[in-house]
Amino acid sequence: xxxxxxxxxxxxxxxxxxxxxxxxxxxxxxxxxxxxxxxxxxxxxxxxxxxxxxxxxxxxxxxxxxxxxxxxxxxxxxxxxxxxxxxxxxxxxxxxxxxxxxxxxxxxxxxxxxxxxxxxxxxxxxxxxxxxxxxxxxxxxxxxxxxxxxxxxxxxxxxxxxxxxxxxxxxxxxxxxxxxxxxxxxxxxxxxxxxxxxxxxxxxxxxxxxxxxxxxxxxxxxxxxxxxxxxxxxxxxxxxxxxxxxxxxxxxxxx
Amino acid sequence: xxxxxxxxxxxxxxxxxxxxxxxxxxxxxxxxxxxxxxxxxxxxxxxxxxxxxxxxxxxxxxxxxxxxxxxxxxxxxxxxxxxxxxxxxxxxxxxxxxxxxxxxxxxxxxxxxxxxxxxxxxxxxxxxxxxxxxxxxxxxxxxxxxxxxxxxxxxxxxxxxxxxxxxxxxxxxxxxxxxxxxxxxxxxxxxxxxxxxxxxxxxxxxxxxxxxxxxxxxxxxxxxxxxxxxxxxxxxxxxxxxxxxxxxxxxxxxxxxxxxxxxxxxxxxxxxxxxx
Numbered sequence: 001x002x003x004x005x006x007x008x009x010x011x012x013x014x015x016x017x018x019x020x021x022x023x024x025x026x027x028x029x030x031x032x033x034x035x036x037x038x039x040x041x042x043x044x045x046x047x048x049x050x051x052x053x054x055x056x057x058x059x060x061x062x063x064x065x066x067x068x069x070x071x072x073x074x075x076x077x078x079x080x081x082x083x084x085x086x087x088x089x090x091x092x093x094x095x096x097x098x099x100x101x102x103x104x105x106x107x108x109x110x111x112x113x114x115x116x117x118x119x120x121x122x123x124x125x126x127x128x129x130x131x132x133x134x135x136x137x138x139x140x141x142x143x144x145x146x147x148x149x150x151x152x153x154x155x156x157x158x159x160x161x162x163x164x165x166x167x168x169x170x171x172x173x174x175x176x177x178x179x180x181x182x183x184x185x186x187x188x189x190x191x192x193x194x195x196x197x198x199x200x201x202x203x204x205x206x207x208x209x210x211x212x213x214x215x216x217x218x219x220x221x222x223x224x225x226x227x228x229x230x231x232x233x234x235x236x237x238x239x240x241x242x243x244x245x246x247x248x249x250x251x252x253x254x255x
Numbered sequence: 256x257x258x259x260x261x262x263x264x265x266x267x268x269x270x271x272x273x274x275x276x277x278x279x280x281x282x283x284x285x286x287x288x289x290x291x292x293x294x295x296x297x298x299x300x301x302x303x304x305x306x307x308x309x310x311x312x313x314x315x316x317x318x319x320x321x322x323x324x325x326x327x328x329x330x331x332x333x334x335x336x337x338x339x340x341x342x343x344x345x346x347x348x349x350x351x352x353x354x355x356x357x358x359x360x361x362x363x364x365x366x367x368x369x370x371x372x373x374x375x376x377x378x379x380x381x382x383x384x385x386x387x388x389x390x391x392x393x394x395x396x397x398x399x400x401x402x403x404x405x406x407x408x409x410x411x412x413x414x415x416x417x418x419x420x421x422x423x424x425x426x427x428x429x430x431x432x433x434x435x436x437x438x439x440x441x442x443x444x445x446x447x448x449x450x451x452x453x454x455x456x457x458x459x460x461x462x463x464x465x466x467x468x469x470x471x472x473x474x475x476x477x478x479x480x481x482x483x484x485x486x487x488x489x490x491x492x493x494x495x496x497x498x499x500x501x502x503x504x505x506x507x508x509x510x511x512x513x514x515x516x517x518x519x520x521x522x523x524x525x526x527x528x529x530x531x
Binding site: 180 | 354355360371427445448456507515
């Protein structure tokens with residue numbers, strides 16, 4: 001595993017001015033699917049114009065860039081989790097034609113696609129300020145164990161839903177591409193919710209688990225019928241236990 | 256078709272007389288093909304071409320045409336439809352097998368809450384919530400056996416939930432200037448997606464939308480509009496279809512992103528079941 005790249009967020013999020021931006025975006029996308037897994041080696045480092053100071057910790061940044069990096073961190077976590085899950089004995093032992101295997105495999109595909117998409121989208125507008133590849137530690141999670149994998153998948157997907165729901169209002173739609181980012185967040189969050197429902201139902205089939213009272217909240221006294229919308233601080237506190245690469249989120253918008 | 260009636264229900268004099276009236280909005284939303292084309296304008300490309308920049312601006316303008324109260328009444332209409340649909344189903348002896356009643360009871364509970372919420376939200380803006388329409392779940396001339404045949408009920412349930420996901424997604428931009436309303440809408444949006452996933456899987460479908468047509472999503476082709484555009488593989492200006500050969504390819508790319516519908520596209524679908 002590559003050592004985490006650590007650098008300081010300095011630049012403000014700027015509109016795209018580079019005429020090569022589209023080519024760059026495509027290049028990133030292509031690179032991402034070459035080779036084994038998604039280890040991008042150090043090709044990214046060429047883009048950094050400033051020397052890396054290992055004493056300084058990466059900050060997600062401000063404005064829409066900060067929100068994109070925040071989403072990218074969550075997608076890195078999910079994609080990495082499934083990448084490890086599909087190498088575990090639980091997944092490999094499932095029948096190839098089982099729905100359970102299909103669900104995990106699809107979630108893996110989708111999250112890898114989301115991760116690479118954010119990597120490309122951020123590289124396109126702020127190549128020097130993209131969150132580095134993170135490293136993860138899953139502690140006692142046993143990738144050979146069904147309960148362990150499914151319950152962690154559910155936790156990550158439920159967290160993803162509440163994270164995107166909470167991030168929507170933080171996207172500045174008056175900034176360049178802001179409305180596009182908001183729509184993209186909407187396109188992704190519902191897929192996370194579809195995943196969450198499927199994992200919950202695998203754990204407790206045929207019950208209300210897919211949209212259970214215990215995960216939903218009330219709005220205006222009308223009942224437990226709404227997903228949570230959590231601020232980044234709460235999400236990072238919840239998911240941060242899996243992330244070993246240090247980063248800060250000191251400049252994210254709060255409204 | 257009852258689309259015009261529905262529009263009339265949604266309209267009132269106050270809005271018709273105001274700038275950017277509801278009727279005008281609907282007229283503009285009516286140029287469906289144009290909006291679909293604009294919605295797929297690449298964002299990377301948009302930065303390099305003034306023509307594309309203009310198109311992006313148009314997309315923003317289209318997305319912002321509906322006022323918050325219009326969006327809330329639109330959402331309320333959908334929630335009325337879903338609540339009514341599930342209430343009748345739960346009340347119809349012998350339709351829903353015992354093993355599935357917990358699921359549909361939970362969905363009904365949510366849709367009922369959403370109705371109450373959106374009513375209150377419209378009132379909170381000082382506007383009048385639209386009254387509940389009269390529904391006909393046989394679809395009139397379609398003569399669907401909705402509450403006699405569990406398979407038909409399930410297919411419509413999936414269609415309504417997948418449509419609901421797309422409908423809320425399509426209005427995010429119109430609520431973007433009100434943090435609270437945007438967040439509330441997102442909190443409903445993802446619950447609809449949970450419902451959709453569950454019902455799809457109960458029907459032997461994948462929980463995620465597989466692109467394609469109504470038929471490929473397991474419902475009659477008369478409902479093609481529900482899945483039109485879901486096969487999109489261009490996101491953020493890049494054709495992703497060929498970039499993930501080792502990760503499910505174009506199929507997984509389609510599934511990884513749900514697509515929006517405009518207000519008029521949704522009302523055309525819902526209008527099939529609205530009598531007045």
